[in-house]
Amino acid sequence: MALVLNGQIGLVLDHQPARGETWLLEQARSHPQLREYLKTNPSVPRRIRRAAGRLPDSEAAESPPVPLPACPEPSAAPATVPAAPPPSRPLRERLLDRRSDPQLTAADTADIRETRRLWGLAARHPLLPLELLKWLDEQRPYGEARETLLRRLEAGPMEEEALLDYAYRGSWEERASVARNPALPGPARLGLTADPDWWVRAAVAENPNSEPGELAELAHDADHVTVREHVAAHPHTNAPTLLALAADGDPAVRLQVARNPSSPPEALSLLATDERYAVREAVAAHAYAPADVLDDLAADANERVQYVAQLRRSPLSLARAQQALETRRRNAKLAVAVQEAPGEVLARLAGDRNPRVRAQVGLNPFTPADTRTRLLADPVPDVQRVARASDPTTPGTELAALPLFDARVREGLSSNTSAPDALLVALSDDPLRDVRLNVLLNPTAPGGALERRLPERPMRPVIRQHPRYAQVRTKLHDLEWQEVTQPDVSAGALAALGQSDAPRVRRQVARHPATPPETLELLVNDPDDEVRHGVVSREGPLAFVAQAVLAQDPSARIRKLLLRRPDVDPAALRVVLRASHQDEDILVDLVRHRHATPELLSELAGMASTEVREAVARDPRTPDTVLEELAVDPQASVQRSLFRNPACTPALLRRLANHRHLRLEVAHHARTDGPTLEYLAHDAAYQRFLKVNRWTRRLPFADHALLNRWRNWSRRRASARALSDVLLLSAVIAHPAATPRAIRMATRLDHPNIREAQASRRRLAEYSPQEFEGQAAAGVHSQPISPPMERGHMEDNHG
Incomplete structure (x- = not known):
């Protein structure tokens, strides 16, 4: 009956006449399993299936089952050992089911050995016992059994002893298949790396x-x-x-x-x-391709390279991601899988036929939880490991047991919040920068992992953002101070140290002569005043970009120090001016600055501060138009400052002579010209008196008492005016540039100061012209004349 249940009913009917159709039906009445088999199995002849279907169920239920006899096997166990219960399915059906163990009994093995028609079916079953596969391979060398045996050795479940036996004593094909088996022990795999056959070594x-x-x-x-x-x-x-x-x-x-x-x-x-x-x-398409490499490949001559690189360089929209998937190219899918792609796109990529694409989806932190759960059951071990390493629900003990050779596994573990502390500390020393960076970004990373990365400058900005940064802050500051005070510190190191959160480190970077300009441009915006002070007071050049920021610094001290730099840009002075309208000291320094331009001085001349306008009035670089405006300034001190300007012109002095309180100073000024001196000595009322007096002298009654009385009265008034201006008239007389007309007008008063001025002028006339000019330049004439000691009188000696 075992042959019947194993699908060999035709063999029984052909070779066992005593066990025909009638005998089978009688047996089926007492054996429900056989009855059901005869009713439903397509290998049973149709007439027997119909007859079995007409058998009543009650008879089969009332009759107790009788054990079916088993076919003897030449190599069967002794009679004393009880036989195993027969399988519930026929042999042929079990051999056709390639996904489950056929559970062959000794009788089944004997049937396969005796029935050639079963050899091909059994040779294709991946879970057939090895001994039977080897026997089938011997019967038909290099046939289907050989292929199944090699696949079994490569990936099928096997005992360690069998694997080692094939690894040491098998053929080159068998050794190569065993070399690919994940269950092969490490020593045996290491031994196969030196195998004489290159195919075996390639299989390892x-x-x-x-x-x-x-x-x-x-x-x-x-x-x-x-x-x-x-x-x-x-x-x-x-x-x-x-x-x-x-x-x-x-x-x-x-x-x-x-x-x-x-x-x-x-x-x-x-x-x-x-x-x-x-x-x-x-x-x-690689996840670890540097940014500069992607920039270069985005301009590659090949369109496919360009497309993949451009996918990596810009954020992905849903439409663009789907368009990339429609290309059906693996590299385009990888370029999508490594980025922040939409969840539905990542779910679609999780079913891709390429294991590397699926593994990358499992590593992506934006992969939905249900998609990651699906990847945990992936048939490829590498995909499973990556998904398990990235899954925060994986227990810590399982995470610690994962092999760390695959960079994707290490990257997934480094960002997993469930990873044990010891594992994160070990991964903090990983040779791959992305793994080390993920450890620092992991909020559960212990302080020991952070401390191990302190010497790595590119990692420090990330360390400072870590929730446990306070545990290593002091050590980091001390380490940075040691680095920045080294005499041979490089420009790159100074650029990294310029981002320190320790003010003393940033101050030292700001003062260092080797600090690159880009770092200084960042430090000029530092919130610490001492850091900005270090920048503005450092030796060496300072770029205009940094100067422009310092020129509008909120601290007047910083702006004042900027003006003292020898390399300050003239354009930065205008920025200082706009930021310092209320700082009088800075405005004065701007006026006196050696790089002050005429345009800057013109703006400063409009400041409300009197001291600033005085400084502008004294500056020889001030334009003439501005000086003319300052000549009418409401503050006399500003007007007087013009006298100290080396660029003060005679025309400007002529304008200043209109102010009565400045006339004496104009008369003393070395650059006052003759017409201006004439203007200062001129008395219009006295000039009219002389004209009228000359006319009255021609009259018949020229000596009339009334006329003489008028003449005396006019002279007294003119004498009083001249006496009040005696110092002015004396200065005009003594001035080297005085014209004869100015001298005649100034000597109308008979006064000791006038006579002293005349004597001084005669002494100057005795010098040569060059000496005369030297005396004038030396200011001999500019000394004020003593005030009058007695009243003088007018002389009518002006024709």
Whole structure:
């Protein structure tokens, strides 16, 4: 009956006449299993199926089941050992089910050995016992059983002893298949790396559990390029080995390095200039491709490389992501999977046929939770590991047990908030910068992980943002102070130290002569006054951009120090002016600055401060138009400041002579010209008196008492006016530029000061012209004449 239930009913009917149709139906009455088999199995002849279907269920239920006899097997166990219960399904049906164990009994094995028609069916079953597969392979060498055996050795569940037996004593095909089996122990796998057959060594490089040391040894294999190609494609290959393979002479090896998810940025930078566009395209799709490399590839001559690089450089919209997926190109899908893509796009990529795309989706922090859960059951071990490493619901014990050779696994663990502290501390020393950065960004990272990364300057800005930064702040500040005070500190180090949150470090950076201009441009906006003070008082050049910011600094002290710099830009002075309208000291310094321009002085001349306008009036660079405006300034001190201006012109002095309180100073000024002196000595009323007096002298009654009385009265009035201006008239007489007419007008008064001025002028006339000019320049004439000691009288000696 076992043969019948195993699908061999035809064999029983043909070779056992005593066990025909009637016997089968009688047995089916007492055996419900056989009855059901005869009713439903398509291998049973139709007439028997119909007859079995007419059997009443009650008879089968009332009759107790009788055990079915089993077919003897030549190699069966002794009669003393009880036989196992027969399977519930026929043998043929079990052999057709390739997904479950066929559960062969000794009788089933004997049937397979005896029935040639079952050999092909059994040879294709992946879970057939190894001994039976080997027997089938011996019967039909290099047939279907051979292929099934090799697949079984490669991936099927096997006992360790069997794996080791094939690894040490199998053929080259069997050794190669065993070398790919993830369950192969490490020592046996290491031994196969030195196998004489290159195909076996290449198979070791395909084992998903191969370790970096084994792969590094295989990377030196020069026997066949396939070995190096498999090493270059393995995610467990370490960064130094991949960097060496990136310069391999075979393009297939370089392509695999560009596709390897563990390839370091240095190798990708090297491959970004590869002559083959497929290599460059793979680099553009790589998650660790540096930003500058992507910028270069975005302008690549090949359109496919351009497209992938441009996908990486800009944010993804839903429409653009879907358009990239429609290209059906793996690199375009990878470029989408490594970015912040919409959830529905990532869910679609999680079902992609390429394991690397699925693994990248599992690593993406924006992948929806249900999609990540689906990836946890992925049939590819690498995809499972990456998804488990990134899943925060994975227990810490499982995370700690994951192998750390794959860079994707390490990256997922480094950002997982459920990762144990010891694991995060270990990952903080990872050779891959992205992994170290993720540890610092992980809010659950312990202080020990942060402290280990303190010497790494690019990581410090991230450390400062960590919730546990307070634990290492003091150590970081001390370390930065030691670095910035080194005499040979580089410009790059100073640029990094300029971002320190320690004011004393930033102050030292600001004062350092080797600090780059870009860092100084940042420090001029520092909230600490002492840092900005360090910038403005530092030795060495200071760019105009930094000067412009310091010129409008809220601290007057900073702006004042900027004006003292020898390299201050004239344009920065105008910025200081706009920010210092209320700071009189700074405005005065602006006027006196050696880089002050006429335009700047013109603006300063309009300031409300009298002291500022005085300084502008004294400055020889002030334009003449501005000086003329200051000549009518309401403050006399501003007008007097014009006399001290070396650029004061005679025309300006003539204008100042209109102010009565400035006339004496104009008369004393060395650059006063003759017409101005005539104007100062002129008395219009006295001039009219002389004219009228000359006319009256011609009259017949010229000596009339009334006329004489009028003459005396007019002289007294003119004498009184002249006496009040005696110092002015004396200065006019003594001035070297005085004209004869000015002298005659000034000597109308008979007074000791007038006579002394005349004597002084005669003494000056005795010098040569050059000496006379030297005396004038020396200011001999500019000394004030003593006030009159007695009243004088007018002389009518002016014709």
